[in-house]
Amino acid sequence: MALPWVRLDSNVGSHDKVLGLICDPSSKKWQALASYFVALGWAGGQGTDGFVPRNALGFVHGTPQTARLLAKYGLWEEATNGWHIRNYEERQELTIVTESKRVAAQMASRKANCARWHGPDCYCWKDPQ
Numbered sequence: 478m479a480l481p482w483v484r485l486d487s488n489v490g491s492h493d494k495v496l497g498l499i500c501d502p503s504s505k506k507w508q509a510l511a512s513y514f515v516a517l518g519w520a521g522g523q524g525t526d527g528f529v530p531r532n533a534l535g536f537v538h539g540t541p542q543t544a545r546l547l548a549k550y551g552l553w554e555e556a557t558n559g560w561h562i563r564n565y566e567e568r569q570e571l572t573i574v575t576e577s578k579r580v581a582a583q584m585a586s587r588k589a590n591c592a593r594w595h596g597p598d599c600y601c602w603k604d605p606q
Contacts (some may be wrong), residue, residue: 483521483569485514498550509546512539514551516562517569527565530558 489495498506498513516537520527534544544560547553553560561580590601 479522479524481522483517485517486568494551498546498552501546501550503542503546504539506538506544509543512537512543513547513562515539515593516553517565520562520565520571526571527555527562527569528556529560529562533559579588 486492497508498510503509516529516539519525519537520529523533529539534540538539539547544553548555548560551563554563591601595601
C-alpha cells in the first residue's frame, strides 16, 4: 500500500550530509540532491520502504553518477540491485503500518455500518473465522 505523502525534516537543508553533497565539486550534485527528494516521494508512493531499484533510477531523475554521490555522502546505501534511502524506516511510515491502519479503518467502518443498520448487538461485520 502506497503513502500519499512522505515526511521531510524542515531542517534538511542544513543537515551535514546535504551540506557535504552541495559542497562536492561534481557538476551533478544538484541533480543528485533533486534525485534524493524525488526518491523519497517515489519510495513512499510505490511502497518500497526506501528501496530504489537500479531499473527505477530514471524514475527518480537519477543516474549511476548521482547514485554514487548520494551513497558517498550517506544519503543512500548500496543494496543488492539498487539502493536504500538511509534511515527511511526511522523517518517514514512503513508499508506494513500503512496497511494495518487501512485494515483497521476498514473494520471500524464495517462495524459502524453494521451497528447503524442492524443494531448495536450485531456482529456480522467481523471477518468469518
